[in-house]
Amino acid sequence: MECYLNNRFKVSALLICLFFVLGCKDNEEQAQVDEKETLVMYQPSEMAKLMNAFYDYNQSLKASIVKGESLKPMPKDFLKIHTAQMTDANGRNATFRGFAPAFLKAQQNVLDSLSQTNLKSRYNNTINLCIACHKTECVGPIPRIKKLLIQ
Ligand code: HEC
Incomplete structure:
Protein backbone atom coordinates (compact mmCIF):
# COMPACT_ATOMS: atom_id res chain seq x y z
CA MET A 1 0.00 0.00 0.00
CA PRO A 44 5.92 52.21 -40.28
CA SER A 45 4.67 52.61 -43.84
CA GLU A 46 5.44 55.68 -45.92
CA MET A 47 1.85 56.82 -45.26
CA ALA A 48 2.21 56.32 -41.49
CA LYS A 49 5.33 58.53 -41.51
CA LEU A 50 3.49 61.14 -43.57
CA MET A 51 0.58 61.04 -41.10
CA ASN A 52 2.99 61.68 -38.23
CA ALA A 53 4.34 64.68 -40.19
CA PHE A 54 0.71 65.91 -40.56
CA TYR A 55 0.35 65.58 -36.82
CA ASP A 56 3.56 67.46 -35.96
CA TYR A 57 2.87 70.25 -38.42
CA ASN A 58 -0.67 70.81 -37.10
CA GLN A 59 0.56 70.70 -33.54
CA SER A 60 2.95 73.54 -34.38
CA LEU A 61 0.14 75.43 -36.20
CA LYS A 62 -2.06 75.11 -33.12
CA ALA A 63 0.67 76.54 -30.88
CA SER A 64 1.26 79.46 -33.28
CA ILE A 65 -2.46 80.22 -33.62
CA VAL A 66 -2.99 80.19 -29.86
CA LYS A 67 0.00 82.53 -29.36
CA GLY A 68 -0.92 84.73 -32.35
CA GLU A 69 2.41 84.01 -34.07
CA SER A 70 2.97 83.71 -37.83
CA LEU A 71 2.27 80.29 -39.37
CA LYS A 72 4.77 77.93 -41.00
CA PRO A 73 4.00 77.12 -44.66
CA MET A 74 2.60 73.68 -45.43
CA PRO A 75 5.39 71.21 -46.32
CA LYS A 76 5.17 70.29 -50.03
CA ASP A 77 5.52 66.59 -49.38
CA PHE A 78 1.99 66.59 -47.88
CA LEU A 79 0.92 66.12 -51.52
CA LYS A 80 2.32 62.59 -51.22
CA ILE A 81 -0.98 61.63 -49.54
CA HIS A 82 -2.06 60.72 -53.10
CA THR A 83 0.78 58.27 -53.71
CA ALA A 84 2.42 57.16 -50.42
CA GLN A 85 2.57 53.41 -49.89
CA MET A 86 0.19 52.28 -47.12
CA THR A 87 0.28 49.53 -44.49
CA ASP A 88 -2.91 48.11 -45.98
CA ALA A 89 -2.42 47.95 -49.74
CA ASN A 90 -6.20 48.23 -50.22
CA GLY A 91 -6.40 51.28 -47.98
CA ARG A 92 -6.60 53.78 -50.83
CA ASN A 93 -10.31 53.12 -51.31
CA ALA A 94 -13.10 55.46 -52.42
CA THR A 95 -13.47 57.00 -48.94
CA PHE A 96 -9.78 57.72 -48.73
CA ARG A 97 -9.63 59.17 -52.23
CA GLY A 98 -12.63 61.36 -51.41
CA PHE A 99 -11.24 62.78 -48.18
CA ALA A 100 -7.60 63.25 -49.25
CA PRO A 101 -8.14 66.27 -51.58
CA ALA A 102 -10.70 67.84 -49.20
CA PHE A 103 -8.17 67.57 -46.39
CA LEU A 104 -5.33 69.10 -48.44
CA LYS A 105 -7.56 71.96 -49.53
CA ALA A 106 -8.56 72.67 -45.91
CA GLN A 107 -4.93 72.43 -44.80
CA GLN A 108 -3.90 75.00 -47.45
CA ASN A 109 -6.85 77.24 -46.53
CA VAL A 110 -5.45 77.66 -43.01
CA LEU A 111 -2.72 79.81 -44.56
CA ASP A 112 -5.11 81.81 -46.79
CA SER A 113 -4.86 85.28 -45.31
CA LEU A 114 -7.60 86.59 -47.64
CA SER A 115 -10.19 84.09 -46.38
CA GLN A 116 -13.45 85.42 -44.94
CA THR A 117 -13.56 82.57 -42.41
CA ASN A 118 -11.66 83.11 -39.18
CA LEU A 119 -8.36 81.33 -38.63
CA LYS A 120 -9.48 79.12 -35.75
CA SER A 121 -12.44 77.75 -37.77
CA ARG A 122 -10.23 77.07 -40.79
CA TYR A 123 -7.73 75.25 -38.62
CA ASN A 124 -10.38 73.21 -36.75
CA ASN A 125 -12.04 72.38 -40.06
CA THR A 126 -8.76 70.75 -41.16
CA ILE A 127 -8.54 68.68 -38.00
CA ASN A 128 -12.20 67.65 -38.38
CA LEU A 129 -11.32 66.34 -41.85
CA CYS A 130 -8.49 64.25 -40.35
CA ILE A 131 -11.05 62.82 -37.94
CA ALA A 132 -13.70 62.27 -40.63
CA CYS A 133 -11.33 60.22 -42.78
CA HIS A 134 -10.14 58.25 -39.76
CA LYS A 135 -13.69 57.34 -38.71
CA THR A 136 -14.11 54.88 -41.56
CA GLU A 137 -10.73 53.09 -41.65
CA CYS A 138 -8.22 53.87 -38.96
CA VAL A 139 -10.01 54.79 -35.70
CA GLY A 140 -7.02 54.20 -33.39
CA PRO A 141 -5.41 57.66 -33.59
CA ILE A 142 -8.72 59.61 -33.25
CA PRO A 143 -8.38 60.44 -29.52
CA ARG A 144 -4.87 61.79 -30.20
CA ILE A 145 -6.03 63.78 -33.24
CA LYS A 146 -8.88 65.34 -31.20
CA LYS A 147 -6.26 66.92 -28.95
CA LEU A 148 -5.19 69.05 -31.93
CA LEU A 149 -8.56 70.87 -31.96
CA ILE A 150 -8.51 74.41 -30.58
CA GLN A 151 -11.30 74.72 -28.01
C1 HEC B 1 -7.78 60.68 -46.45
C2 HEC B 1 -7.82 59.99 -45.17
C3 HEC B 1 -6.97 60.49 -44.03
C4 HEC B 1 -6.76 61.80 -43.66
C5 HEC B 1 -7.36 63.07 -44.26
C6 HEC B 1 -5.88 61.75 -42.51
N1 HEC B 1 -5.56 60.45 -42.21
FE1 HEC B 1 -4.28 59.85 -40.76
N2 HEC B 1 -4.38 57.94 -41.45
C7 HEC B 1 -5.17 57.50 -42.50
C8 HEC B 1 -4.85 56.13 -42.79
C9 HEC B 1 -5.48 55.26 -43.87
C10 HEC B 1 -3.82 55.74 -41.87
C11 HEC B 1 -3.07 54.41 -41.80
C12 HEC B 1 -1.80 54.60 -42.64
C13 HEC B 1 -0.91 53.38 -42.73
O1 HEC B 1 -0.74 52.71 -41.71
O2 HEC B 1 -0.34 53.14 -43.82
C14 HEC B 1 -3.58 56.91 -41.02
C15 HEC B 1 -2.70 56.92 -39.95
C16 HEC B 1 -2.55 57.99 -39.06
C17 HEC B 1 -1.77 57.97 -37.86
C18 HEC B 1 -1.00 56.76 -37.31
C19 HEC B 1 0.38 56.75 -37.94
C20 HEC B 1 1.23 55.63 -37.37
O3 HEC B 1 2.28 55.94 -36.78
O4 HEC B 1 0.84 54.46 -37.55
C21 HEC B 1 -1.85 59.22 -37.29
C22 HEC B 1 -1.21 59.70 -36.00
C23 HEC B 1 -2.68 60.03 -38.16
N3 HEC B 1 -3.09 59.25 -39.23
C24 HEC B 1 -2.98 61.35 -37.94
C25 HEC B 1 -3.62 62.16 -38.87
C26 HEC B 1 -3.76 63.60 -38.75
C27 HEC B 1 -3.25 64.45 -37.57
C28 HEC B 1 -4.44 64.02 -39.85
C29 HEC B 1 -4.81 65.42 -40.23
C30 HEC B 1 -3.84 66.49 -40.03
C31 HEC B 1 -4.74 62.84 -40.64
N4 HEC B 1 -4.23 61.74 -40.03
C32 HEC B 1 -5.45 62.88 -41.83
C33 HEC B 1 -6.10 58.26 -43.17
C34 HEC B 1 -6.20 59.64 -43.13
Whole structure:
Protein backbone atom coordinates (compact mmCIF):
# COMPACT_ATOMS: atom_id res chain seq x y z
CA MET A 1 0.00 0.00 0.00
CA GLU A 2 2.74 2.37 0.95
CA CYS A 3 4.59 1.49 -2.21
CA TYR A 4 1.51 2.04 -4.32
CA LEU A 5 0.95 5.49 -2.84
CA ASN A 6 4.55 6.37 -3.34
CA ASN A 7 4.46 5.38 -7.00
CA ARG A 8 1.28 7.24 -7.55
CA PHE A 9 2.84 10.32 -6.03
CA LYS A 10 5.90 9.93 -8.26
CA VAL A 11 3.78 9.56 -11.37
CA SER A 12 1.75 12.64 -10.48
CA ALA A 13 4.88 14.61 -9.75
CA LEU A 14 6.35 13.51 -13.05
CA LEU A 15 3.20 14.50 -14.91
CA ILE A 16 3.14 17.87 -13.21
CA CYS A 17 6.80 18.47 -14.14
CA LEU A 18 6.17 17.42 -17.71
CA PHE A 19 3.20 19.72 -17.87
CA PHE A 20 5.25 22.68 -16.73
CA VAL A 21 8.17 21.91 -19.02
CA LEU A 22 5.90 21.60 -22.04
CA GLY A 23 3.90 24.62 -20.94
CA CYS A 24 7.03 26.72 -20.61
CA LYS A 25 8.34 25.64 -23.96
CA ASP A 26 5.06 26.62 -25.59
CA ASN A 27 5.15 30.02 -23.96
CA GLU A 28 8.72 30.59 -25.06
CA GLU A 29 7.91 29.73 -28.64
CA GLN A 30 4.84 31.95 -28.52
CA ALA A 31 6.93 34.80 -27.09
CA GLN A 32 9.39 34.46 -29.98
CA VAL A 33 6.54 34.51 -32.50
CA ASP A 34 5.02 37.58 -30.77
CA GLU A 35 8.38 39.33 -30.85
CA LYS A 36 8.77 38.70 -34.58
CA GLU A 37 5.25 39.97 -35.29
CA THR A 38 5.86 43.08 -33.19
CA LEU A 39 9.06 43.81 -35.09
CA VAL A 40 7.21 43.56 -38.38
CA MET A 41 4.39 45.80 -37.09
CA TYR A 42 6.79 48.51 -35.94
CA GLN A 43 7.99 49.09 -39.50
CA PRO A 44 5.92 52.21 -40.28
CA SER A 45 4.67 52.61 -43.84
CA GLU A 46 5.44 55.68 -45.92
CA MET A 47 1.85 56.82 -45.26
CA ALA A 48 2.21 56.32 -41.49
CA LYS A 49 5.33 58.53 -41.51
CA LEU A 50 3.49 61.14 -43.57
CA MET A 51 0.58 61.04 -41.10
CA ASN A 52 2.99 61.68 -38.23
CA ALA A 53 4.34 64.68 -40.19
CA PHE A 54 0.71 65.91 -40.56
CA TYR A 55 0.35 65.58 -36.82
CA ASP A 56 3.56 67.46 -35.96
CA TYR A 57 2.87 70.25 -38.42
CA ASN A 58 -0.67 70.81 -37.10
CA GLN A 59 0.56 70.70 -33.54
CA SER A 60 2.95 73.54 -34.38
CA LEU A 61 0.14 75.43 -36.20
CA LYS A 62 -2.06 75.11 -33.12
CA ALA A 63 0.67 76.54 -30.88
CA SER A 64 1.26 79.46 -33.28
CA ILE A 65 -2.46 80.22 -33.62
CA VAL A 66 -2.99 80.19 -29.86
CA LYS A 67 0.00 82.53 -29.36
CA GLY A 68 -0.92 84.73 -32.35
CA GLU A 69 2.41 84.01 -34.07
CA SER A 70 2.97 83.71 -37.83
CA LEU A 71 2.27 80.29 -39.37
CA LYS A 72 4.77 77.93 -41.00
CA PRO A 73 4.00 77.12 -44.66
CA MET A 74 2.60 73.68 -45.43
CA PRO A 75 5.39 71.21 -46.32
CA LYS A 76 5.17 70.29 -50.03
CA ASP A 77 5.52 66.59 -49.38
CA PHE A 78 1.99 66.59 -47.88
CA LEU A 79 0.92 66.12 -51.52
CA LYS A 80 2.32 62.59 -51.22
CA ILE A 81 -0.98 61.63 -49.54
CA HIS A 82 -2.06 60.72 -53.10
CA THR A 83 0.78 58.27 -53.71
CA ALA A 84 2.42 57.16 -50.42
CA GLN A 85 2.57 53.41 -49.89
CA MET A 86 0.19 52.28 -47.12
CA THR A 87 0.28 49.53 -44.49
CA ASP A 88 -2.91 48.11 -45.98
CA ALA A 89 -2.42 47.95 -49.74
CA ASN A 90 -6.20 48.23 -50.22
CA GLY A 91 -6.40 51.28 -47.98
CA ARG A 92 -6.60 53.78 -50.83
CA ASN A 93 -10.31 53.12 -51.31
CA ALA A 94 -13.10 55.46 -52.42
CA THR A 95 -13.47 57.00 -48.94
CA PHE A 96 -9.78 57.72 -48.73
CA ARG A 97 -9.63 59.17 -52.23
CA GLY A 98 -12.63 61.36 -51.41
CA PHE A 99 -11.24 62.78 -48.18
CA ALA A 100 -7.60 63.25 -49.25
CA PRO A 101 -8.14 66.27 -51.58
CA ALA A 102 -10.70 67.84 -49.20
CA PHE A 103 -8.17 67.57 -46.39
CA LEU A 104 -5.33 69.10 -48.44
CA LYS A 105 -7.56 71.96 -49.53
CA ALA A 106 -8.56 72.67 -45.91
CA GLN A 107 -4.93 72.43 -44.80
CA GLN A 108 -3.90 75.00 -47.45
CA ASN A 109 -6.85 77.24 -46.53
CA VAL A 110 -5.45 77.66 -43.01
CA LEU A 111 -2.72 79.81 -44.56
CA ASP A 112 -5.11 81.81 -46.79
CA SER A 113 -4.86 85.28 -45.31
CA LEU A 114 -7.60 86.59 -47.64
CA SER A 115 -10.19 84.09 -46.38
CA GLN A 116 -13.45 85.42 -44.94
CA THR A 117 -13.56 82.57 -42.41
CA ASN A 118 -11.66 83.11 -39.18
CA LEU A 119 -8.36 81.33 -38.63
CA LYS A 120 -9.48 79.12 -35.75
CA SER A 121 -12.44 77.75 -37.77
CA ARG A 122 -10.23 77.07 -40.79
CA TYR A 123 -7.73 75.25 -38.62
CA ASN A 124 -10.38 73.21 -36.75
CA ASN A 125 -12.04 72.38 -40.06
CA THR A 126 -8.76 70.75 -41.16
CA ILE A 127 -8.54 68.68 -38.00
CA ASN A 128 -12.20 67.65 -38.38
CA LEU A 129 -11.32 66.34 -41.85
CA CYS A 130 -8.49 64.25 -40.35
CA ILE A 131 -11.05 62.82 -37.94
CA ALA A 132 -13.70 62.27 -40.63
CA CYS A 133 -11.33 60.22 -42.78
CA HIS A 134 -10.14 58.25 -39.76
CA LYS A 135 -13.69 57.34 -38.71
CA THR A 136 -14.11 54.88 -41.56
CA GLU A 137 -10.73 53.09 -41.65
CA CYS A 138 -8.22 53.87 -38.96
CA VAL A 139 -10.01 54.79 -35.70
CA GLY A 140 -7.02 54.20 -33.39
CA PRO A 141 -5.41 57.66 -33.59
CA ILE A 142 -8.72 59.61 -33.25
CA PRO A 143 -8.38 60.44 -29.52
CA ARG A 144 -4.87 61.79 -30.20
CA ILE A 145 -6.03 63.78 -33.24
CA LYS A 146 -8.88 65.34 -31.20
CA LYS A 147 -6.26 66.92 -28.95
CA LEU A 148 -5.19 69.05 -31.93
CA LEU A 149 -8.56 70.87 -31.96
CA ILE A 150 -8.51 74.41 -30.58
CA GLN A 151 -11.30 74.72 -28.01
C1 HEC B 1 -7.78 60.68 -46.45
C2 HEC B 1 -7.82 59.99 -45.17
C3 HEC B 1 -6.97 60.49 -44.03
C4 HEC B 1 -6.76 61.80 -43.66
C5 HEC B 1 -7.36 63.07 -44.26
C6 HEC B 1 -5.88 61.75 -42.51
N1 HEC B 1 -5.56 60.45 -42.21
FE1 HEC B 1 -4.28 59.85 -40.76
N2 HEC B 1 -4.38 57.94 -41.45
C7 HEC B 1 -5.17 57.50 -42.50
C8 HEC B 1 -4.85 56.13 -42.79
C9 HEC B 1 -5.48 55.26 -43.87
C10 HEC B 1 -3.82 55.74 -41.87
C11 HEC B 1 -3.07 54.41 -41.80
C12 HEC B 1 -1.80 54.60 -42.64
C13 HEC B 1 -0.91 53.38 -42.73
O1 HEC B 1 -0.74 52.71 -41.71
O2 HEC B 1 -0.34 53.14 -43.82
C14 HEC B 1 -3.58 56.91 -41.02
C15 HEC B 1 -2.70 56.92 -39.95
C16 HEC B 1 -2.55 57.99 -39.06
C17 HEC B 1 -1.77 57.97 -37.86
C18 HEC B 1 -1.00 56.76 -37.31
C19 HEC B 1 0.38 56.75 -37.94
C20 HEC B 1 1.23 55.63 -37.37
O3 HEC B 1 2.28 55.94 -36.78
O4 HEC B 1 0.84 54.46 -37.55
C21 HEC B 1 -1.85 59.22 -37.29
C22 HEC B 1 -1.21 59.70 -36.00
C23 HEC B 1 -2.68 60.03 -38.16
N3 HEC B 1 -3.09 59.25 -39.23
C24 HEC B 1 -2.98 61.35 -37.94
C25 HEC B 1 -3.62 62.16 -38.87
C26 HEC B 1 -3.76 63.60 -38.75
C27 HEC B 1 -3.25 64.45 -37.57
C28 HEC B 1 -4.44 64.02 -39.85
C29 HEC B 1 -4.81 65.42 -40.23
C30 HEC B 1 -3.84 66.49 -40.03
C31 HEC B 1 -4.74 62.84 -40.64
N4 HEC B 1 -4.23 61.74 -40.03
C32 HEC B 1 -5.45 62.88 -41.83
C33 HEC B 1 -6.10 58.26 -43.17
C34 HEC B 1 -6.20 59.64 -43.13
